[in-house]
Each structure stands twice: as structure tokens, then as C-alpha cells.
Amino acid sequence: MEKGMIKGFIAKRAAKEFKDGDFVNLGIGLPTMIPSYLPDDVHVILEAELGMAGAGTKPEINDFNVCDAGGSSSSVAVGGAFIDSATSFGLIRGGHVNATVLGALQVDEKGNLANWIIPGKMVPGMGGAMDLCAGAKKVIVTMEHTQKGAPKILKECTLPLTTQTCVTKIITEMCVIDVTPEGLELVExxxxxxxxxxxxxxxxxxxxxxxxxxxVD
Amino acid sequence: MAKITSITEAAALIKDGMTVMVGGFLGCGGPDKLMHALALSGVKDLTVICNDGGLPGGRLLGVQELIHNGQVKHLIATHIGMNKEVGQMMNEGTMKVTLVPQGSLAEKIRAGGYGLGGVLTPTGLGTPVGVGAEDASGTGTKEAITIDGKEYLLERPIRADVACIYGSVADKYGNVKIHGTARNFNTVMAAAADTVICQADEVVEMIDPDEVLIQGVLVDYIVGGKN
Known part of the structure; x- marks a missing residue:
């Protein structure tokens, strides 16, 4: 598969995981492409950890008090609500979020996820990732299958974990894997x-x- | 009743070595004018509790300015990746940084403000901020507690000497109303500090009680954003 096609291919497959009315949190990058692949009859409600249950699209007129988690201007969707940080993470931790979709540096056969730190290199901080993975009902990892040819789906993560045994599904350009109690099952x-x-x-x-x-359909 | 004061007088309430909570999330809903006044006051050795270390480059905004000036000795935050200077200072040892998961930070502050002995959360178990890691409250290392067969991490309450928060509108009774995603950490921080200063865009006679987000009883000082 051509490099430039990979992200769209993965996002398109990930879009099938949602049903109308699901309350979902989408990580930065690839996951934010998913809504554009949803069928016309499926509308999801976006959780924005900065403070919206029902985030909208980028507005034409910026409101500096309505932002997304990247600090960019955003809007609230029709039917959405503003929430503070404690409520936002209460909704996340309390299992009210149907799914979170995010990238990974490593995933292993127990469903452990590493995506927030490379010791000695990158220390951005975990932000809301640990709470999201510990609290969302489904944790879907969307990523390229390998990192420059090196496997990212491992027997055991070697990088510090974001959350233990949280991943439920892995979607790459090669396949779809379900995380089961027995291990990683290749389902598609x-x-x-x-x-x-x-x-x-x-x-x-x-x-x-x-x-x-x-x-593929 | 809250005291409506000048930004300079408000900034003077914050002394060397104090622990200060600062509302806001990457500049959204942060008391930026108050932070600029702190930068000018030269106060130092602060422990700052806030969501993040600010945005990259450009204009120094909010906590970012205090960090840049070397006025912060310890930063307790959830995300520092956007401001490269924080990572550099952390690696050079010129500023201590304690990372806390975002939801756990909100709950630690809420626990500190609302009289709870801590919170039990699954967040962080099995990670570098799990069992044995230093608790951001400075009261020891984190431990796991099992309730009805499920393991949780104990996150202890955290408080500050002063909380600097943002409000869209404040009234003379100290009530605060906040628009949009600017509420973020401001609501919980208002309850978790000995002294609370609110930088408000607008100060009015009285906010409709139905619309009050932060109760006036919690707020000590109000600084009009235009002052």
C-alpha cells in the first residue's frame, strides 16, 4: 500500500466501529480523520477532554474561550454541552464514553499500551491519555503496523505503559486484531x-x- | 463579599516559595494578565499546579512566562510537550516537574477542596506514575488499594496557598460565570486554595444565581480584566 493511502485506509475501517449516537473521544492525528468516513446515518458525539460533551467543527469565527485539546479554536456541536475538567474526566472514567481511538508506540498481547513517553527522548506528559484508556469502554488503537519495518505489536511492551490491559482492538493497514483473554486474534x-x-x-x-x-468492503 | 482589587495588589498576595494553582488549558481560560503581573513582580521559588506548561514559542502567555523567567521551582502538570523549554529545564534540573494524569489532577484538586482524604482511581496503575511513584502532594509515594476485588491507585488531595483563576464574568459577591471550555480547572481550583484570586473579563453588580458556576463564598479577590 502506498504510504500516502495508509492513514485514510485505517480511518475508513475504524469508522465501522461506531454506531449512531456513540459518545467517542478521538486522539490527535489519524483518529480525527474518522468522522469523514462515517456513513450518513451515523453521527457520533465527540468528547473533548478540555471541556465539551459534543464538540463541533472548526468555526468560521474564532471564540478564544472555545478550544480543543490542542489549544486550537473549536466549537460546540448542536446538542453539546460545556463541562469542566473534573466532569470531563468523570464522564471518561465513569465508562460513559463508548470508545476512544488513539495511536500507539507499542501494544502487546495483553492489551497493554505504550504511547506517551520515550525515556531520554520524548517526555511530553500523559495529558488525558491514561484516564481515557482506563475509562473508555472500548480502546481502539489505530496505527501503522510497523515502525520503519520494526514490529510495534509485541509480546510485551518495552516502553513505559500508558495503561495496562486496556486495548480492545488494533486496526492497521495490514489487519484488524481483537485483544482477547487468550491473546491477539487476527479477525480481518x-x-x-x-x-x-x-x-x-x-x-x-x-x-x-x-x-x-x-x-475491505 | 469578594474584594475588587487592582492586578498589582492581587499579584502582591503571592510571595516567594508559595504553592499556586493556575487555571487554564493551553491558554484557554487562564488568568493571563495576573500571570504577567506575577512575572513583573519577580516573585520566585513558586510551586505551580496547572494543566500544562504552555504553548510553543511566540508570545509568552500565562504560566509559560513565569517558567521562562525561572520563577517556578516545581511544576505539577499533566502535559508539557507543547513548550520545549519545560523539557529542557526538567532535563537540566533547573525546574522539578511532576506529571499527573489529567483526570487524576482534577480529582486531587477536587479532593483537596472538598474535604476528601483522596480519590481511588484505576488511572495510572502499572505505569511510571503508579504504585511507588511520588505523589504530587509531596506527602509520600502512591499505593494501591483493593475495593471489592478491584485495584485502585490512591491519589492524595492537593491544595495551594493561592489559586489564580479566570472568569468571563464576576460579580461583587465573588460569584463567577465562565463561558465555553474556559472553565476547565478553574472550578475545582477555586475550592482548593487558602486565597482565591479571579481575573474576570467583566465585573457586574450581580450574576443570575442560576448561572453561577463558582460560588462567591470561595472567591476572595477579583481583578477586572481591563485594569
Whole structure:
């Protein structure tokens, strides 16, 4: 797959995870592309951890008191509400958020997630990621399958964790993996790849029950 | 009744070595004029509790200006990645930085303000800020507690000498109303400090009680944003 196509491909598949009315939090980057791939009859309510239950799109006229978590100008959606930080994370931690979608540096076969720190290199802080992963009902990781050819789906994360045993699903340009109590199950595959190729790009051993479905319509 | 005061007098309430909570999230809903007055006052050795270390480059805004000036000895925050200077100072050892998950920081402050002995949260378990990590309150290391078979991390309450908060509108009784996402940490911080100073864009006679977000009984000083 061409490099430039990967993010859109993953976002399009991730869009199938939502049903109308789901309350979801989308991480920065790729996950923010997901709403544009939702079918016309599916509308999600966006949780913005800075303070909205129902965030809207970028406004034509900026209001400096309505921002997204990146500090950029945002708006509240029709039917949305402003909330303070304690309420925002209460909604997140309390299991009121159906799903959070975010990128990862590493994921392992127990569903452990590392995406906030590379010791000695990058120390941005965890922001709201730890609460989101500990609290959302579904934690969906969307990422490229490997980092310059090196596996990111490991037997055990080597980087400090964001949250332990939180990931429920991994969507990459190669496949869709469900995190199960037995381990990582390959449930869908991009027909451009074989199961052997996916396994070769994955350090953790994938569970394959029969022929995986195609992740392309 | 809150005292309506000048920004210079308000800034003078903050002395060397104090712990100061500052509302705002990447500049949204932060008491920026009050922070600029603190920068000019030269107060030093502050412990600052706030969401983040500010935005990258450009105009120094809010807490970012105090950090840049070396007035902060300890920053307790959830995210510092946008302001590279914070990471540099942390690595050079010129400023101590304690990172706290955002939801846990809000709850620690809320616990400090509302008389709770701490909060039990699943957030942070199995991570570098989990069991054994230093609690941002400075009262020891974090421990896990099991309730009905489920493990939680104990996050202790945190308080400050002074909270600097932002309001869109304040009234002479100290009540505060906040528009949009500017409310963020301002609401919980208003209850968790010995002295609370609110920088308000507008000061009115009285806010409709139905619209009050922060109760006047919590607010000690109001600084009109235009002063």
C-alpha cells in the first residue's frame, strides 16, 4: 500500500466501529480523520477532554474561550454541552464514553499500551491519555503496523505503559486484531497481504481461527 | 463579599516559595494578565499546579512566562510537550516537574477542596506514575488499594496557598460565570486554595444565581480584566 493511502485506509475501517449516537473521544492525528468516513446515518458525539460533551467543527469565527485539546479554536456541536475538567474526566472514567481511538508506540498481547513517553527522548506528559484508556469502554488503537519495518505489536511492551490491559482492538493497514483473554486474534486482513506476512510483521503470536475476513468492503 | 482589587495588589498576595494553582488549558481560560503581573513582580521559588506548561514559542502567555523567567521551582502538570523549554529545564534540573494524569489532577484538586482524604482511581496503575511513584502532594509515594476485588491507585488531595483563576464574568459577591471550555480547572481550583484570586473579563453588580458556576463564598479577590 502506498504510504500516502495508509492513514485514510485505517480511518475508513475504524469508522465501522461506531454506531449512531456513540459518545467517542478521538486522539490527535489519524483518529480525527474518522468522522469523514462515517456513513450518513451515523453521527457520533465527540468528547473533548478540555471541556465539551459534543464538540463541533472548526468555526468560521474564532471564540478564544472555545478550544480543543490542542489549544486550537473549536466549537460546540448542536446538542453539546460545556463541562469542566473534573466532569470531563468523570464522564471518561465513569465508562460513559463508548470508545476512544488513539495511536500507539507499542501494544502487546495483553492489551497493554505504550504511547506517551520515550525515556531520554520524548517526555511530553500523559495529558488525558491514561484516564481515557482506563475509562473508555472500548480502546481502539489505530496505527501503522510497523515502525520503519520494526514490529510495534509485541509480546510485551518495552516502553513505559500508558495503561495496562486496556486495548480492545488494533486496526492497521495490514489487519484488524481483537485483544482477547487468550491473546491477539487476527479477525480481518487486508487482501493485499497474507497471514504469514502479517505474522512476520508482528512480534506477538497471532491467533488465527480459520480464514480471517477481508477488511475491505 | 469578594474584594475588587487592582492586578498589582492581587499579584502582591503571592510571595516567594508559595504553592499556586493556575487555571487554564493551553491558554484557554487562564488568568493571563495576573500571570504577567506575577512575572513583573519577580516573585520566585513558586510551586505551580496547572494543566500544562504552555504553548510553543511566540508570545509568552500565562504560566509559560513565569517558567521562562525561572520563577517556578516545581511544576505539577499533566502535559508539557507543547513548550520545549519545560523539557529542557526538567532535563537540566533547573525546574522539578511532576506529571499527573489529567483526570487524576482534577480529582486531587477536587479532593483537596472538598474535604476528601483522596480519590481511588484505576488511572495510572502499572505505569511510571503508579504504585511507588511520588505523589504530587509531596506527602509520600502512591499505593494501591483493593475495593471489592478491584485495584485502585490512591491519589492524595492537593491544595495551594493561592489559586489564580479566570472568569468571563464576576460579580461583587465573588460569584463567577465562565463561558465555553474556559472553565476547565478553574472550578475545582477555586475550592482548593487558602486565597482565591479571579481575573474576570467583566465585573457586574450581580450574576443570575442560576448561572453561577463558582460560588462567591470561595472567591476572595477579583481583578477586572481591563485594569
Amino acid at each position: 486482513i487486508n487482501p493485499e497481504f497474507t497471514v504469514e506476512q502479517v505474522q512476520a510483521a508482528t512480534e506477538a503470536t497471532l491467533i488465527v481461527k480459520g480464514e480471517p475476513k477481508s477488511m
